[in-house]
Amino acid sequence: MTQFKAPLRDIQFVIHELLNYESHYKTLPGGDEATPDMVDAISAEAAKFAEEVLAPLNHIGDQQGCRLENGEVTTPEGFKEAYQMWIDGGWQGLSHPTEYGGQGMPLSLGLIKSELVGTANWAWGMYPGLSLGAMNTLQVHGSDAQKQTYLTPLCSGEWTGTMCLTEAHCGSDLGQMKTKAERQSDGTFRVTGSKIFISAGEHDLAENIVHIVLARIPGAPEGTKGISLFIVPKFLPNADGSIGERNGVTCGSIEEKMGIHGNATCVLNFDGATGYLLGKENEGLPAMFTFMNTARVGTAIQGLAASELAYQNAVPYALERHSMRALSGTKNPDQVADAIIHHADVRRMLLTARAFAEGGRAMLYDAAKYADFMTQAGTEAEREQAENQLGFLTPILKAFLTETGLESASNAMQVYGGHGYIKEHGLEQIYRDARIATMYEGTTGIQAMDLIGRKVVLDRFRLYTTFSKKLYSHGLKTLFKGKRRGFAAKLLRSTLCWNWKTLKMVARASKDRDAVAAASYDFLMYSGYLSMAYYWSQMAELAERRLAEGTTEVDFYQAKLETAEFYFRRLLPRATAHAESMDSSTGSVMGMTEAHFSLR
Incomplete structure (x- = not known):
């Protein structure tokens, strides 16, 4: 089973010494509260939660997976209790506006939290992680009424969110999308269609799930120019914000996957479900890119997490495992062989993972500054500029860091030799969980x-x-x-x-x-x-x-x-x-x- 220790000293090196987050935060509205001491305190608490609560559930989630019975999904043992602790700690709304119950901290501070959670237990971290994309999309493109209705319970964590793009016949070619949204007399839409590969699409952690869905209004232009974006909640909210009647969206099945077994990857069926237009008609794809860029940066974190976790678990083994003598001379004369850390090729693999983890952390944390301006810039022009800058870096971060994360996971298995291929040590789980990162949210080729x-x-x-x-x-x-x-x-x-x-x-x-x-x-x-x-x-x-x-x-x-x-x-x-x-x-x-x- 893998072990995890939060790399807090390296995180402090990056945010305080290399990138000077303190000066950056002073340029943001309300950023003065994110003092170095406050940032370190929040990071330490997130590290404690990740190490003590989430890391022990990583292997359990992989073994047990999720179960679907009568349309309802049950998550692995301990996941629900951990999520309640997440809610109680106010973690979900850390980087979102105080007017919706958040703590108003910069988004970049939330990235530190996401790294720690994701490295400890990626499958669990996807449940609140997908919500962040929904929250950011609502914050940027939602109406005031929509923000009031949905952002408050999403910020508290009582509700979660998803992103519903993919359909079985079109994959990344969204212009072929068939899900339709028919306009109703009351201003709502009836959404009909099926979406696949929906991470955290159904579960027992939260009382409601807010699906952000791409669909086509009949008569809209062909291709991607005729796609609109909709809010389709699992349960329709009442006027007072409470849970109302069940909406016409159900989980048809859970995908049988290579990894991330602890997260429910669902086929969702929309059978005339009530939907609410999010943003402008026929401009759903540009609006969805707010969510997609968030998700792609989140996936880049998975690449960093794979490199970090692989390195952390390979180094102790390389120090303790003795095999053959070092070519440069005996290093452990009291042992029948030298520790494999003294073999050059083992060091090559360890240093590769370390270089990718620490280099990736610097890349991601610097890019996170643009994310801060996306939601907290003083003018629309500044927000757009930040979004464009982050948009340029996003494919590099997402693809490069996930490819290098997968390489790091493979190298860590290789350090263990045959022991890395069996389940006992958990190295093969790191690899299986990391493999999807190069594919979802757009493959490396995309x-x-x-x-x-x-x-x-x-x-x-x-x-x-x-x-x-x-x-x-x-x-x-x-x-x-x-x-x-x-x-x-x-x-x-x-x-x-x-x-x-x-x-x-x-x-x-x-x-x-x-x-x-x-x-x-x-x-x-x-x-x-x-x-x-x-x-x-x-x-x-x-x-x-x-x-x-x-x-x-x-x-x-x-x-x-x-x-x-x-x-x-x-x-x-x-x-x-x-x-x-x-x-x-x-x-x-x-x-x-x-x-x-x-x-x-």
Whole structure:
């Protein structure tokens, strides 16, 4: 069974020293209350809840799974009690407005909470996690009446929320959506259709579930331009906010999955269910992107969580497991063999997971600043700018961190050898739970096309250029004034290569429409390695300064430098292979005929 210890010191390093959350919070309305002491206190309490309540339920949830009987879902043993503790602690509304019962803290503080909860027990964390997306969508796009009706119980946690997009026949191609919403004389809509893969779609944790549903109003334009967004609660709320009659939405089945067994992934049937238009008619997809970006950032946390949990559970085993002698000479003479931590390949796997976890944390926590402005900016223009900046980073965060999280989970199993493949130690559960993260909320391929297609080409390189300039600025400053000039030089070379390869790829696309699609995965992965290099360069500079100043935490900062060294010498070079693949001819991918795929 896996063990979890909250990495609070590293979190403090990122938010206080690297990213200076204190100054950031002072720019937000009401952010003065999020003092360093307050942030640390909240983080410590979240860590305690994650370690003592959620982590012990992780294996139980995987073993027991969820049960569906007569349309009602029962969650694993202990899940319901843990959720009540969550409600009692006021955790759900931590980062939402006080006028709806929340605590008014910045969204980025909620990200710390989400990381700790997700690493301890991802399947459990999905229940309140999906609610956050519903809450953010309602907060941005809901009417005042809708906010009053739904945000208050969602903030308290008494109600939960879901996102209902996927249908069996269309997957990510939402233009083929068949769920319809027929207008009624009282202004409501009758929603009819079926949605699949709905995480936390039915359960026994909360008294009501608020489904945020994409559907098409009859007569609407074809394709994605004719999709609207609706609120479809499990129970219709009464005028006083209490629970009313059951709505026409039921759970048809629970998916039998590879992992995250403790979360109910449902098929939901809408049989003339009462729905309420959320936002503007036929503008459901742009509104849903508020939810999707929240969900995609949440999924990126799962990648970080997989790297963190894999590392935490592989290191003790590598220290205790003895096998063969180290090639550089005997390390444990009192044992018949040396601890495997002394074998170079084991260290490679451990350092890979560590570099991805700590680098991913810096990437996510910095991006969370944009999320703060999305809901707390003073003007609509500022909110839109923040949403666009986060939108550019979202596919990189979601796809790159989930791919690297899966790699970390695989490496941790490999450290254990055959013992990692059996259930006793829980390493195989980390891998099974992490596998879905590269697929839901848009596969890695979908994220890659979103990044190069919508966020770079269609945006006319504006967001891309802004991000690229940030990398150049840091690299040049560090190259001439920093203590780790070698890292800065690698960052600058990689950024130049990124720009050149991107321009070449887009230029080829003017004559070959498949060129971008064929190179999109490599472009995304290159972007991920480059982005992480930017943060490891900053962390290395900071660690050097702290050591020069005479810190008492020499080991902590020295470990940062050693991990940064590993990243720049062993992981960043992977980007070169992706760059070469981006340059490859489209024909190497598209040249084979359909018939040849079947010839073996």
